[in-house]
Amino acid sequence: MREAQIQLRVMCSNDDEYVSEEDVWVLYKDREEWADVTPLTQDDGPNAVVKIAYTDAFTDVYDYFRAVVASGEMSERALELTEDAINMNAANYTVWQYRRKILKHLGSDLKKELAFCREMIEMNPKNYQVWHHRRVIVDWLKDASKELRLTEMIFSQDAKNYHAWEYRQWVLRTFKLFDGELDYVDRLLEEDVRNNSAWNQRHFTITQTTGFTPDVIQREVHYVKKAIEKVVNNESPWSYLRGVVQHCDGRMGSVGDLENWCRQMYEGGQRSPYLLTFIIDLMEDKMEHEPDLRPSVLKHCLQICICLATEHDQIRQEYWRYIGRNLSHRFGA
Structure with missing residues (x-):
């Protein structure tokens, strides 16, 4: 970032008072090199409902940016102007888009642009x-050698940054960099078994590589059971388990002996709402495949729905009452 932008405050030599950035900022209208440009003010219409109180510096930069866009100027000074505009509002799509047009037109150093972009990512x-x-920019360069490390740096600060995860998935998929991704996800889950983003990434990685073959399903069921046993009241692995068993061709409960595993936890007094919800899924699947067992299984299923509605998941009591009615309608005599 240029010196004028990073100089947030300056020590006055006389009285040790601080002055703000706006006091040292040279407005574009006062810069000789921009004297040939007529700024284009924002048109809010004759009856603006809520007029935003922009700072003088913000208004100045965007007035000149609008003028540059209107004239179609693509120059080094216009590129610097977009940097100032981005620093004042990094969410402005139009500024980023115009910056890319200038970069391509000038044939700018894209490695340098990546450095600028990393700085902006760290700030935003x-x-x-x-x-x-x-x-x-990475797509233009066809070089993703630094991208996975960048996202890992962001995850060290916020392991659930959705934008960083979406970007990492794009990098992995586009440049075929899946080697070692499951190992990375393992490390994240060892650090925080509740990291729902890491569980989602595990499902994404398997889907994009081996797929959920029978062997992979058995492996993943074993993996997620160990994670659940660490913290039963953790929704993320239960959701992942549900996603895994959806890929099996036969009975859900037979995969990794899930039916007995859940029964043992239930009979041992465990009443996690996630366990109870999964048991309902297993029983629904059982009633689908074994009609002769429906009466007894349905009775147990309805009992669990009542427990969820009245004790273990009261905030969704109406939902569980609906589920009970629905199951009775589908599988009742």
């Missing part, structure tokens, strides 16, 4: 436009 890690810009 949950800004969609910043991540999209980096994606475009």
Whole structure:
């Protein structure tokens, strides 16, 4: 970032008072090199409902940016102008888009642009436009050698940054960099078994590589059972388990002996709402495949629905009453 932008405050030599950035900022209208450009003010119409109180510096930069876009100027000074505009509002799509047009027109150093983009990501890690810009630049370069490390750095600060995960998936899929991805996910889940983003990434990685073959399903069921046994009241692995068994061809409960595993936890007094919900799924699947067992299984299923509605998941009591009515309608005599 240029010196004028990073100088947030300056020590006055006389009285040790601080002055703001706006006091040292040179407005574009006062810069000789921009004297040939007539700024284009924002048109809010004759009766603006809520007029935004922009700072003088913000208004100045965007007035000149609008003028540059209107004239179609693509120059080094216009590129610097977009940097100032981005620093004032990194979420402005139009500025990023015009910056890309200038970069391509000038044949600019894209490695340098990646460095700028990384700086913006560190300042705005949950800004969609910043991540999209980096994606475009990396696609132009056809070089993703630094991208996985970048996302790992972001995850060390916020392991559930949706934009970073979406970007990482794009990198993995586009450049075929899946080697070692499951090992990375393992490390994240060892650090935090509740990391729902890591569970989602595990499902994504398997889907994009081996797929959920019978052997993979058995392996993943074993893996997720161990994770659940660490913290039963953890929704993320239960959701992952449900996603895994959906890929099996036969009975859900037979995969990894899930039916007996759940029964043992239930009979041992475990009443996690996630366990109870999964048991309902297993029983519904059982009633689908074994009609002769429906009366007894349905009775147990309805009892669990009542327990969820009245004790273990009261916030969704109406939902569980609906599920009970629905199951009775489908499988009742």
